[in-house]
Amino acid sequence: MVYTKKSPALFIIGVIMLAIWWLADSGTMAPYIEHLANGKKYKYLTELTTLPLYFGAVAAVIGLWQWFGSHKESHWDYYSSSVAGGMFILLIAMLVRWFVAPEVAVISTGMGKVGETGSYIHKLLGLNYVVIGILTGIIIVNVFKIPAWAENGVRLSRLGLKTGVILLGTLYSAAELKNLGGLSIVMIGFFVLGSVGMVLWIGARRNIPNSMGGVLSAGMGVCGVSATVAAAPVVQAKSVEIAYTIGTILIWGVGCMFVFPIIGNLLGMSHVQFGAWAGTGILNSAQVAGAALAYQPDGIETLKVAEIFNITRVLVLPIIVLWLAVWYVKREGETAHKVNVGTVIFEKFPVFVLGFILMFALSTTGIFAPANHYKGKYFGNTPESGFKEEKLLKADQIAVLQGEASKVERADRKDALQRLMENGKVMSIADDDTLRGLVNAKVVSKDANKILKGAHKAVRHTAKKIAAFRDWITWLFAFGLVGLGMQITVGSMRQAGGQPAVIGGIVGLIKAVASLIVVMMLVSETV
């Protein structure tokens, strides 16, 4: 069959994008942008005056060809037919990020803060472009249905998410992995093995088939849908059992994605704490990313921590597959067909995880940013390394610090503070770390802390390449998550009914609560 639909849809999408660009670039939209900024600086102006131009031009040209060209069945026809749906998702992501989410924030701010929480309702509910984008996708697929011309493109969303995860590797440095890696291995090891064991144990007591229990345990324990697919042949799961498991994971994952950020806000969790909790407690990779971005929509620290935990979990997959293989063969005895576990692991291991490691290896060589970068930022206190002389501390700021210096008791902090006051800038990476510790310890006054934070920012510079990667990652995830919303149908939710939903619910709840307790007890701001 010919997949490319002779439809004006893609051309119209291109025209809409170009119209958005023109309205923004010409200043016609300025009053509306000022309204959306709500008294602050509108963050998306650079994106708004570039991206719709590039993508709109591409969509308009390909749209004309799809509309008026002749199409024959071929590989090219199959893959190029996905452009319309891809641009459809992208347009929705653009509209939500630039206009809908800021408008929701304006309305929410106008309603005032909620009770004693001190937060606005959109912040408490995590109603940012990520969550609104997914909700928009869910509404479109369940209320309006996906148009035929967009169906192929909607199935590109997972590709976007995987590409984003691979590129995340560029943002990590060896220093971060050293800090986070150990903690994530301990936590993930405990919770993954615990969840798998619990599902198998409860499943046996509730008399569900071994194949159902096996595939559900992998889905609940490891990384959701991909683990389910990987474990299915090992436990000889039937397609309906895979569907039940995926339905259970989806309903739990989607629920967690909305509830976790709300709880995180109520508990005042740090970015590291929330990332660790989401990466451990939420079942599916996409929803981990969704919750992390929902918690911190304008930064990437939470997402980075969550993905480290998530990727650690994916790396446990071969062990779980081995465990399930042995467990299944034992339970089923001679009725079990012989399954080559090594072959299953080789065939089903998610290769994109290796891509993440490759990007990390490339990043560690220093080709994207100075090799000592931390969270995408590197230290530099000379003009050659990016330090601006106007950022030197002023006399009044030094006076404030001198007035507070007597409160500092630790010798290393005293020395670092002394050097800062003498030179007007942070003198080394070690001093920077020590002074950050002083800020976190809240020893000195708020004013002094503000000056210390300013001094820290003055010597930390974001590499341009890393900033570019952040933008790419943000958009790939926005694209992937809007598309993900378009795959969440009421039918797939209903598939969770019955025993798998009960067992999944019990294990999912225990995992979420227990991991929250462990994170709050063990994970500090800087790990």
Place this chain on the structure above:
Amino acid sequence: MNEEAKFDRGSALSIFGSDRREDFMAMVFALAIAFGVYISY
């Protein structure tokens, strides 16, 4: 709706014939983006 009858390749979640192929395509895209960023900035 029977997705398999409608699309003779891929699945309801992906246009690619297998997860492995999708993973490789993601790697190709990521490397292309990384190369673009490397030479542009």
